[in-house]
Amino acid sequence: MSRAAQALFTAIALLALPAAAQAHRLDEYLQATTFSLTRDHIALHLRLTPGVDVAPGVIHEIDRNDDGSLSLSEQHAYVSRIMQALSLSLNGRSGPLLVRAMTFPSPAALQTGTGVIDLELTMQGRFRQGDNHLAYHNRGNGPGTVWLVNCLLPQDPAITVIRQNRTIDQSSYELDVSVSVP
Template identity: 35%
Template sequence: MTCIGLVAAVAFPRAAAAHRLDEFLQATRISIAPDAILLEIDLTPGAEIGPMVFALINTDRDGRISSAEGRAYANHAVRDIILELDGRPKLLAVERTRFPSFEEMRAGTGTVRIEARAAAVLSPGRHTLRYQNSDRPDGSVYLVNALVPSSPKIEITDQHRDPLQREIRLGFNVTSGSTVSIVLPLLVIVGLGFLIPIGYGYRRKQNRHRTLRSTGLDIL
């Protein structure tokens, strides 16, 4: 695991365990892929507000969070997130959710996981990404980090967060995959260009040696 990825994976659980009982911790990991921007959002309410947050999600008051209730809450949370690629807003769609039990949220150890995706076609060149979380500004503590891209074509060059970590701006470069496909054949052709004269010269030298032997001349 890379250094930045390790920091994101280790620091977030520690922060979730250390936040105050009356705080709502919102930790977001951002992944940039060639065809999408991916968000992993962990929402952890403290023990004092856990039952209130659970009741907000569990609208039918049956003591369990249904798929429909979880989806409705996740869609509401994602609507409060601003995501812009090169200055243009991107639409986030919820892909997966995971909700804790009432007992876990009452104890302050329950974490809501929301995974969202925004489609994006990244052309080669320089790009910027802006993320801002405006969900529950009163009483929330925010963390945001960018994971190292899994694609070798994408390189994050700079990141800038606001002091509250509600917002992050990323600069990154995308290289074309065609570079390898063009360079590799050229290297092969150049290599063959060196090898063919060498091989031809070696065969001429061998033929000359055989001719000299047949005439009885000494070979130097």
């Protein structure tokens, strides 16, 4: 197995670990991002998992009227706030992130540390032939926020991941890819 394939397998295993091990996060707000690349857009899959100790604050952030439920308008407002903390650029050009899908668990599930807010975002942007550079920053903060970020192996054989760089806390991520003639 190549080094890149091993790294990808490890990253996917780590992202799946909380569910597979039935672990309950305690004092962290995990924000795990995976990237999927195609020639004309970048997909981000953002999974937000508040631990038991930080869940009440996250729930309060979403449930602004404190009625114990997460209305669709409250969910949209929370996603907007999350997206304001994200920046993504391709070859130095930023583009708007669009919400493709969002799923919110119940407040009860969030309180147990197993509820995951699941966001699927995209940015339109065409990769040019040759070298390309993607830069991502997640400025989401709050009590105990931790980040994970990785890129999935591109399905298009013309797109090759060259290098990934992360800050130590993984709130910032840079990805270099090369696109060859199909």
